[in-house]
Amino acid sequence: MTATSATPLLSMLLQPHGVICLEEGDWLRLGPSGPRAQAWFVNAQTHPNHRAVQLDVVLELWTGRVLIESFGGVGETAEEAERDAFENFARGSLHVLLSAFVRPPDEHVTVEEWELSGVRRRIIFGDIQGRGVQVSREASRAWFDVLERALKTLPLVSGTHWLRVYYAQMQSQPKMLEVLLDNEEWPELKEALLQAPWPRAPEFLSQRLFLVLQGGVDVSRGVAAFVDPPDRDDKLILEELRAQGATPLEAEKVVAYLPLAFGQMMVHDMGPRIPDSAIFVTEGTPNERPVFLPEDPLWREAIRLAKTALEGRSLTRDQFGAIALRSSTIHALNNALNAGSKPEDLVFAPSIIPLSTEAATELHSQAPAIRRPAPAPPPPVTPTPAQKPWWKFW
Template identity: 80%
Template sequence: MTSTSATPPLRELLQLHDVTCLDEGDWLRLGPSGPRAQAWFVNAQSHPSHCSVQLDVVLELWAGRVLIESFGGFGKTAQEAERDAFENLARCSLHVLLGAFVRPPDEHVTVEEWELSGVRRRVILGNIQGRGVQPSAEATRAWFQELERALKALPLVSGTHWLRVYYAQQASQTMVLEVLLDNQEWPELKEALEKAPWPSAPEFLSQRLFLVLQGGVDVSRAVAAFVDPPDRDDELIYEELRSQGATPLEAEKLVAYLPLAFGQVLVQHMGPRFPDSALFVTAGTRNERPVFLPEDPLWCESIRLAEEAIADGSLTRDQFNAIALRSSTLHALNNALNAGSKPEDLVFAPSVITLSAEAAAELHNQAPAIRPSAPAAPPPNTPAPPQKPWWKFW
């Protein structure tokens, strides 16, 4: 698939909306400290009666967190198709993106508060846009209400998310229903929306909605706090997380969890066995509390983001290492390997995480998340040799 840069016309569109754009290589920095953006025309096609193109707008919100919005463009010429794609961006998503990540929301978006998965979220909604014949406001409102009900019933990790819903039909038959959360298909929400009262018409009809959800501690922003800059000490990271809205316990957990999770994901293919619990100790006391990590959403999200960074390269190797190499587990592994141990023979004890009195009090008020760990299975008689990691510790 060929692609050509669409960043110059993106700059023009942003400047028309009073957004200052600063050059950073192939990127545009939106304002002095806003996200970075770029755009591409892809999949350009010429047909007997018209031309079409796809516009991909890429927004790097912070290190490791990338938003992509795509728009179709159609016209008699390639230039008309490209212009139509940008008009689609301006109508559907631009003001949502600006209101969520660049400046306060304006009159072109709707801002509401919904409770999703026990977290109060700010919801920034764009207008529902369509092509072809358009249904009544009541018909549009009916499927939107089903969307809101389904969102409030489905589990969703806290932090920043974006959602795109696209529906198209022809001759009263559904052609496509696309439901993307953070650029990935969301099967559970799609299944719920397949039963929604979508409008129908004998001609072509499509409707599209884009929205951003914000609320609760954002683990992906905590990742960025570790790598931008990479040598920041724990206290500064803690203060940044607190300024982002994390509670003392959430901030202290993430300062401890993220290096442990990234270190574990980095070396898990080598065969060491990691505990499923951690031990919280209150500073200056003998108070201890074990926590079952798979039931802690912050731990699960830390592991997920580490696995995602390895799989899709959302962080550079240096950025990944800036987090992983803080891990006490990796230092212990390195010492064991230097002493001649085999990684597949190593079984790590639960990490001890020291909490401040304020964070410990917050933890005390939460329901315990601990269960007995099953005995570790013995290693196989003929273990496969571990693969060589892409970062050598010894």
């Protein structure tokens, strides 16, 4: 698939909207401290009577957190198809993105507050965009109401998310329903929307909605704080997370969980057994409290982000290592390997996570953090020969 840069055209679109675009290599910095953006034309096609192209707008919100919005364009010439794609972007997502990440909301978006998964969130969305046969506002509102009800019942980790819904039909028959959360399919929401009262028409009809959800602690902001710049002191990361709205306990969990999660991902294939539990201890006291990590949404999100980073989909290798090498697991593993141990023979004890008095008070006001014992370790298996990890030669 060929790709042609459309970033200069994106800059031309943004400047009349009052956005200062600063060139940073292949990127545009939106304002002095805003996100970075790129745009690309991909999948250009020539048909007997028209040209078609896909526009991908890429927004790096912060290090390791990338948003992609795609739009089709059609025209008699390649230039008309490209112009049509940008017009679709301008109508469908541009003002939502600017209102969420660059400047205060404007009159082109709606801002509401919904409670989702126990977190009060700000929801920013524009008008539902239609192509082909046009339908009434009431017909569009009917399926939007199903979307809102479903969002208020489905589990969703706190932090920043973006949601795209696209529906298309031809001759009164559904042809496509795309439901993407953070550019990944969301099967549960799609299942709910399959039952929505979508509009029907004898000719082509499509409906598209883009929205951004914000609220609660965002673990991905912790990832960015660890690597941009690297080697930042934990205290500074805590302060940054608190400034973004995290509670003391949330901030301290994120700072503890991310190195542990990234470290576990780094050594997973080497065979050591690492428990799913940890122990919170209050600084300066003998107080201890066990936690079953998979029950904590912040831990699950840390693991998900670590897996994504390990696959090379969000961070560079050096950035991944900058977080993983802070882990006590990695330090203990290196010491054991230097002493001659085999990684597949190692069994780690639960990690000790110190908490400040303020965070410990918040923790003890909550329901018990451990509700069932950690599962027994799996039976021994014949291991494959250990390979030296890329971060250390022992």
